Amino acid sequence: MYVLARRLAFYAVTAYVAVSVNxxxxxxMPGDPVETMIASSAGQLDQRSxxxxxxxxxxxxxxxxxxxxxxxxxxxxxGNLGISxxxxxxxxxxxxxxxxxxxxxxxxxxTVISFILGTLIGALVGWRRGSMLDNILPVTTFFQAIxxxxxxTVLLYLFAEKSHVFxxxxxxxxxxxxxxxxxxxxxxxxxxxxxxxxxxxxxLASIAGWIVGMRNMMVTTMDEDYVLVAQAKGLPKSRVIxxxxxxxxxxxxxxxxxxxxxxxxxxxxxxxxxxxxxxGSLLLNAVQSEDYPLIQGIFLIxxxxxxxxxxxxxxxxxxxxxxTRQEA
Amino acid sequence: xxxLRNRKTLAGLIxxxxxxxxxxxxxxxxxxxxxxxxxxxxEGPSGAHWFGTTQEGYDVxxxxxxxxxxxxxxxxxxxxxxxxxSVVIGVAxxxxxxxxxxxxxxLANIFLVxxxxxxxxVINSYLPAGGKSSTALMxxxxxxxxxxWGARVLRSQTLSLRKRDFVDAAGIIGERSWRIIAFExxxxxxxxxxxxxxxxxxxxxGTYVALTFVGAVDVNTPWSWGSMLxxxxxxxxxxxxxxVWFAAPGVAVALLGTSLALLNxxxxxxxxxxxxxxxxxxxxLRAAGLHHRQTLGLTPVLRPSAAPVAAQPAEIIEETx
Numbered sequence: 001m002y003v004l005a006r007r008l009a010f011y012a013v014t015a016y017v018a019v020s021v022n023x024x025x026x027x028x029m030p031g032d033p034v035e036t037m038i039a040s041s042a043g044q045l046d047q048r049s050x051x052x053x054x055x056x057x058x059x060x061x062x063x064x065x066x067x068x069x070x071x072x073x074x075x076x077x078x079g080n081l082g083i084s085x086x087x088x089x090x091x092x093x094x095x096x097x098x099x100x101x102x103x104x105x106x107x108x109x110x111t112v113i114s115f116i117l118g119t120l121i122g123a124l125v126g127w128r129r130g131s132m133l134d135n136i137l138p139v140t141t142f143f144q145a146i147x148x149x150x151x152x153t154v155l156l157y158l159f160a161e162k163s164h165v166f167x168x169x170x171x172x173x174x175x176x177x178x179x180x181x182x183x184x185x186x187x188x189x190x191x192x193x194x195x196x197x198x199x200x201x202x203x204l205a206s207i208a209g210w211i212v213g214m215r216n217m218m219v220t221t222m223d224e225d226y227v228l229v230a231q232a233k234g235l236p237k238s239r240v241i242x243x244x245x246x247x248x249x250x251x252x253x254x255x256x257x258x259x260x261x262x263x264x265x266x267x268x269x270x271x272x273x274x275x276x277x278x279x280g281s282l283l284l285n286a287v288q289s290e291d292y293p294l295i296q297g298i299f300l301i302x303x304x305x306x307x308x309x310x311x312x313x314x315x316x317x318x319x320x321x322x323x324t325r326q327e328a
Numbered sequence: 329x330x331x332l333r334n335r336k337t338l339a340g341l342i343x344x345x346x347x348x349x350x351x352x353x354x355x356x357x358x359x360x361x362x363x364x365x366x367x368x369x370x371e372g373p374s375g376a377h378w379f380g381t382t383q384e385g386y387d388v389x390x391x392x393x394x395x396x397x398x399x400x401x402x403x404x405x406x407x408x409x410x411x412x413x414s415v416v417i418g419v420a421x422x423x424x425x426x427x428x429x430x431x432x433x434x435l436a437n438i439f440l441v442x443x444x445x446x447x448x449x450v451i452n453s454y455l456p457a458g459g460k461s462s463t464a465l466m467x468x469x470x471x472x473x474x475x476x477w478g479a480r481v482l483r484s485q486t487l488s489l490r491k492r493d494f495v496d497a498a499g500i501i502g503e504r505s506w507r508i509i510a511f512e513x514x515x516x517x518x519x520x521x522x523x524x525x526x527x528x529x530x531x532x533x534g535t536y537v538a539l540t541f542v543g544a545v546d547v548n549t550p551w552s553w554g555s556m557l558x559x560x561x562x563x564x565x566x567x568x569x570x571x572v573w574f575a576a577p578g579v580a581v582a583l584l585g586t587s588l589a590l591l592n593x594x595x596x597x598x599x600x601x602x603x604x605x606x607x608x609x610x611x612x613l614r615a616a617g618l619h620h621r622q623t624l625g626l627t628p629v630l631r632p633s634a635a636p637v638a639a640q641p642a643e644i645i646e647e648t649x
Contacts, residue, residue: 014438021447026454138336141593145585147534149541150557150578157566216596257441258477265445269538273561283446287453287544295453299446306443 003324007314011307018303022296023072027065052083053293081300082293084286092297095282100301103278106195107267108309110202111260118207119252122214123245129219137215140208148266152201152273159197194276201270206263210252217248250321256313260306337594343587347580350396358393362386362551370568379572383563391556392576398550399584402467402536407529410471414478414524415514421479422486423509433483439476445538448473452544461546466539470532477531478524485520489513523595530588537581553577 075082081092125133143151221227221244230240271280279298286294318324360366363386371381379388421432451469452460459465489495490513498508514521539545540554547558560566560574 010434010437011441013434014441017438018442022450025450137593138590141589142582142586145530145534145589146582147537147541147557147578149538149561150574150581153557153561153566153574153578157571161567261440261443261445264443265535265538268445269541272542283449284542287449287542290453292453295450299443299450302443302446306441310441 003318004314007311011311015304015307018300019073019076020069022300023069026292053085076300081297084294084297085289085291092293095294096279096297096301099278099282102276103267103271103280104305106198106271106276106278107202107264109195110199110267111206111263113199114203114206114263115210115252115256117203118210119214119249121207122211122252123218123241123248125211126215126218126222126248127241127244129222137212140211143204144208144212146205147269148201148205149269149273151205152198152270155197155201156273194274198267198270198274198276202263202267205266205270206259209259209262213252213255214248217251218244221245221248246320250317253313253317253320257310260309260313264302264306334594334597336590336597340587340590340592340594343583344591347396347400347584347587350393351400352397354393354396358390360387360390362391362394362555363548366390370570372570373572379576380570382559382565382570382573383568388556388570388573388576391551392553392580394551395553395556395577396580398463398552399533399536399554399581402463402470402550402552403529403533405464405467406471406474406532406536407525409468410474410528410532411478411521411525413471413475414482414528415517415521417475418479418482419486419509419513419517422483423490423505423513425487425490429483432479436476436479436483439473440480442473444473445535448535448539449542449544452539457546460544461549463550466536466545467532470535470539471528473535474528474531478521478528481520481524482517485517486513489516519595519599523592523599526588526592526595530585530592533581533585533588553581557581 079093081096084090084092084095121136125136128134224244224247227240227244230243235243268280268283270276271278272284275281279302283295283298285291286298365385366387367377367381367385369381369383369385371377371385373380377387377389379392381387382391417432417436421429421436448469451472455465495508495512498512503512536545537552537554537557540547540552541557541561543558547555554577556577557574560570560577565571565573
């Protein structure tokens, strides 16, 4: 697949840029990040971790920038992201590893639901152009402009504080007091119960973009001659809608990349409001405790996750649109 | 102005005017500074404190009035910087093509795929304390992640413009490249540029509020609605029942975003008239005394019939667009 290979090459370049930025940024900034970290940890770091930090940021090792850069790559390829200061003595990789799956499952599920639901609604609204359904658009605009975390706060206030539909105040990924992680019904039930509100937040906040995008494409597609022909031939209405929608959905899938960046950003903040034990909460802690290795590690992991999701969307696109396959 | 006749654009403009007013006069109208203890903690809304007080005893109404200016300045400044970047990069890539295009397109695509918020948090975490409170610096940093979308759209528009006859003609009579770009290409891109400017401004607004909420910028200077949300979250305003404290800035941010999005919709419909509920809405048809179902591809157009007969309603003609 020529197209996919090209995309793969592009994602490799992007990953390379992200890693390089991660390395060079601390070196370009004024001040010494290691000194800042040692100061903010208030003597909690022992000699060995200070030495490890200095080695990671290349302070006082006397190595050239280039040598440090290669060293950084070597460490990274071994999966070594350094040690976390705030979660000392855990390494960054361990800390992220324990939080990552919560986020991947929550955000992944919510994004897929939002995309499918939004696309279906958008197709319907576009099909019934000029009807009452068009009034959905201004409403979705408002929802789109609401920051995720604000929506999260409101939902938390309404459904957890006011009416105790969902577990409240000390919102976590699951009930940590009564259950242990594993395949037992108590834990799974608790985990799902705790995920409903965050997932609802992400769906509500992100669905508007899919609705508007699909509606606009649907309106444009319906003016195409082949749809007119399908209608004129007397095909059943559902078939005609299917033909139009199948073509209209393509830009939605190809704009998945842009949308994902927003969804990820919003989801991180959503987690924060619900104290969900995922990457978002971890990132906030890292920012507040000036845990540079952890911030960097999280940035890299999120970037890789986004690239993987994009590759998936590209694959789907190639499967759906025969024109991309013909090029080869 | 044709564009003003669009209801969405008009609504967006009016909303935006309210926010501009608030940004200019808000701090003057505020009874107290944003961070001054003027009452007891957790007071409910009252005559003295319209929106109640915070956990520290600050006046929420004053915090609200003070919160608009910084957001508006940073959003629009960032929108301007990012739009200039995207015009320069997008038009250059589309017009010159070749190797420059490949490179610039790839740059734009990389910035599009990189998750912007974590990226900005990483950049901000290394800034010295003074940098985190600088309005101009924040606007510049946010625009760094905001230009790519506009550049890509402008590039593809430029690509199609470049092949038009009038651009060819300008080239043949010996105009220089920069002159063709500035006087032939860019003027034809104005609606697209405007749309991309609004989108970027909207993006910058959301991003700045998010950055403040996370605490990746200085949360107290400049004071903004993001700061209010940060403290409301940190002090558990929702759990303590002080819902105005987090609802006021949240709704304000959402409305500001809505006004920008409505303006953008108006421009989108200006560029692509098909997006409008073309011709007549069902309501409009009923008012004209017609029973008609909207059919795909067929846009009902109302025309006065040639010979006006009293009892006969206007004739309806179906046209394919």
